[in-house]
Amino acid sequence: MPTIQEKRIASFVEPVIKSLGFDLVSLRIIGSQKLQTLQIMAENPDTGTLDLNGCTEISHAVSALLDVEDPIQSAYQLEVSSPGIDRPLVKDRDFEKYMGYEISVETIDANEEGARRFRGKLSAFDGKSFTIITDHGDEPIQMDNLVRAKLILTDELAKQALKQSKANSKLKETKE
Numbered sequence: 001m002p003t004i005q006e007k008r009i010a011s012f013v014e015p016v017i018k019s020l021g022f023d024l025v026s027l028r029i030i031g032s033q034k035l036q037t038l039q040i041m042a043e044n045p046d047t048g049t050l051d052l053n054g055c056t057e058i059s060h061a062v063s064a065l066l067d068v069e070d071p072i073q074s075a076y077q078l079e080v081s082s083p084g085i086d087r088p089l090v091k092d093r094d095f096e097k098y099m100g101y102e103i104s105v106e107t108i109d110a111n112e113e114g115a116r117r118f119r120g121k122l123s124a125f126d127g128k129s130f131t132i133i134t135d136h137g138d139e140p141i142q143m144d145n146l147v148r149a150k151l152i153l154t155d156e157l158a159k160q161a162l163k164q165s166k167a168n169s170k171l172k173e174t175k176e
Contacts, residue, residue: 001146001147002027002028003029005029005071005072006027006028006029008071009027009029009038009069009071009072010024010027012065012069013027013040013062013065013066014027016061016062016065017040017042017058017061017062020054020057020058020061021044021045022042022043022044022045022050022054022058023042023043023044023045024040024041024042025041025042025043025083025087025088025090025091026039026040026041026083026088026090027039027040027041029072029076031076033074034074034075035074035075035076035077036072036074036075036076036077037076037077037078037079038066038072038076038077038078038079039079039081040058040062040078040079040080040081041080041081041082041083041087041088042054042055042058042080042082042083043082043083047164047168048164049082049164049165049168050081050082050083051082055080055081055082058080059078059080062078062080063078066078085151085153085157085158085161086150086151086152086153086157087150087151088148088149088150089103089149089150089151092125092127095122095125095130095149096125098122098151099122099123099124099125100121100122100123101121101122101151101152101154101156101157102119102120102121102122102151102152102154102156102157103119103120103121103122103132103149103150103151103152104117104118104119104149104150104152105117105118105119105120105132105141105146105148105149106146106147106148106149107141107145107146107147108145108147109145115147118132118134118139118141119132119134119152120132120133120134120135120139121133123138127143128142128143128144129141129142129143130143
């Protein structure tokens with residue numbers, strides 16, 4: 001779950017990323033107080049990827065904005081990247097797009113102590129909850145209890161990514 005600070009930064013960074021033709025996938029502040037990293041994952045909505053030129057373009061635009069807004073009081077580094085093949089599932093469309101794929105999930109429930117971790121195939125999603133099929137059966141998970149979810153690299157996912165990469169290359173060739 002994003003912190004208040006992460007949500008605030010995303011509120012002014014996301015429109016800049018959108019104006020460049022990309023979608024913000026996630027924004028996190030990681031590291032220690034002495035040296036934090038503002039990690040931004042973004043993608044081209046048409047291809048689901050982000051190349052080096054896109055990373056550079058976003059980095060320059062966001063860096064200029066961060067210099068003005070100054071949202072992090074201590075020293076930090078800006079890191080812009082593609083979400084990668086084992087991407088985090090953050091938005092509703094991520095859960096819809098990757099239905100049937102293997103994911104890992106971390107949850108927290110106010111009624112229970114500590115975090116719980118699951119691994120299974122994403123089988124249902126309705127906006128408020130989703131279900132994964134685990135070795136122990138179906139596991140329904142409320143979105144309110146979700147800490148993080150991400151794809152697990154499997155042969156099936158790798159084949160799909162390769163297929164998508166070939167389609168993206170053909171699309172790029174037709175545009176040139």
